[in-house]
Amino acid sequence: DIQMTQSLSSLSASVGDRVTITCRASQSISTYLNWYQQKPGKAPKLLIYGASNLQSGAPSRFSGSGSGTDFTLTISSLQPEDFATYYCQQSYSSPITFGQGTRLEIK
Amino acid sequence: QVQLVESGGGLVKPGGSLRLSCAASGFTFSDYYMNWIRQVPGKGLEWIVYISSSGGTIYYADSVKGRFTISRDNARNSLYLQMIGLRAEDTAVYYCAREKTIAARPLIDYWGQGTLVTVSS
Numbered sequence: 001d002i003q004m005t006q007s008l009s010s011l012s013a014s015v016g017d018r019v020t021i022t023c024r025a026s027q028s029i030s031t032y033l034n035w036y037q038q039k040p041g042k043a044p045k046l047l048i049y050g051a052s053n054l055q056s057g058a059p060s061r062f063s064g065s066g067s068g069t070d071f072t073l074t075i076s077s078l079q080p081e082d083f084a085t086y087y088c089q090q091s092y093s094s095p096i097t098f099g100q101g102t103r104l105e106i107k
Numbered sequence: 108q109v110q111l112v113e114s115g116g117g118l119v120k121p122g123g124s125l126r127l128s129c130a131a132s133g134f135t136f137s138d139y140y141m142n143w144i145r146q147v148p149g150k151g152l153e154w155i156v157y158i159s160s161s162g163g164t165i166y167y168a169d170s171v172k173g174r175f176t177i178s179r180d181n182a183r184n185s186l187y188l189q190m191i192g193l194r195a196e197d198t199a200v201y202y203c204a205r206e207k208t209i210a211a212r213p214l215i216d217y218w219g220q221g222t223l224v225t226v227s228s
Contacts, residue, residue, distance in 0.1 A: 032212050043202055043218035044152065050209060055216070087152060091212045095168055098152040 002026050002090050006099035012107040013078055021073045021102045023088035028068045032092035035064055035073045038101075039084045047086075048073060078104075109133040109217045111203045116222030123193050123226070129186040129203030129219055137161075137181035140206040142215060143188050145199035148223075153199075156188070157206065157213075171197075193226045200224075 003026035013019050023033065031051035036044035046055045048064035051071060061076040075082055083106055088099040115127040129141070142157040155168045156177045165177055176189040186203055200221040206213045 032210075034214060043220050045218075046214075046216050049214050049216075089152075089215070091214060094166060096154045096213060096215070098154070100151045 001095055002029060002093060002097055004088055004090055004097050004099040006086075006088060006102045008102050009100065010103040010105055012105045014107045015078050015080055017078045019075045019078055019104065021086050021104070023066075023071045023073070023099050025069045025071075025090055025092075029090045029092035031067045032090055033064070033066065033071045034089045034091060035062075036087045036089065037082075037084045038087065044087060109205065111205065111217060111219030113201065113203050113219045113222040116201065116224045118225045118227065119193055120228050121194060121226055124189070124191045125193065125224060127188040127190070127201055127203075127222060127224070129188075131184045131186065131203075131205070134205070136179075136184040140208075140213065141177075141179060141186045142204045142206055143175075143177060143186075144202045144204050144215070144218070145197075145224075146202065146221070147199045158186070190224070193224075195226050198224060198226045 005024045033051045035048040037047050038044040047058045047062050052064045063074045065072050085101045085103045087101045110132045112130045119125050140159050144154045146152050155171050158165050158177045162179050174192040178187045200223050202221045203219040204215045205217040207216050
């Protein structure tokens with residue numbers, strides 16, 4: 001199975017900050033990398049697919065980049081509603097696997 | 108709009124059984140692969156099984172193979188997960204999730220709100 005690693009389990013930031021969350025795959029996954037946002041008590045919501053494609057309805061302040069094994073999710077200007085946990089997930093091969101999540105907290 | 112509503116979770120003793128259901132609406136259910144994904148409270152996400160649109164292809168994670176059975180009823184727009192031989196480590200929120208295909212790869216694009224399964228004596 002492909003292991004997905006998010007180097008930070010938590011990150012503190014302030015409203016208006018630019019934030020980058022990173023994810024690394026244990027082997028090359030091309031651009032088959034997706035990002036999800038999860039708020040407490042809610043289901044995950046798809047933000048970015050194919051490493052850099054913004055899901056319909058997701059705010060444009062979210063962007064993704066990377067290919068191969070290293071990926072980033074960037075929030076250009078943090079809004080109060082962005083404080084949540086973010087998961088990366090690979091869809092290159094079965095079984096799909098998730099990173100352990102990065103919790104974005106208010107500083 | 109796409110809606111997935113899980114039900115059937117609850118408290119069950121180790122070794123017990125439970126059947127989860129997921130009612131789908133807002134899309135043509137029979138056109139999509141479906142998945143069950145679980146999350147231990149406060150922890151990460153674990154994919155456990157998918158079923159093809161027709162039900163003819165099924166793939167389980169090793170952690171549940173032989174104990175869990177996925178099925179679907181396209182006429183009723185419903186997905187099921189029969190769980191037997193439950194263990195404490197199966198305690199989790201279970202999500203029903205829709206899958207579409209992008210560039211020949213799966214993409215989980217919608218999730219239900221989840222149903223909590225607690226395995227405890």
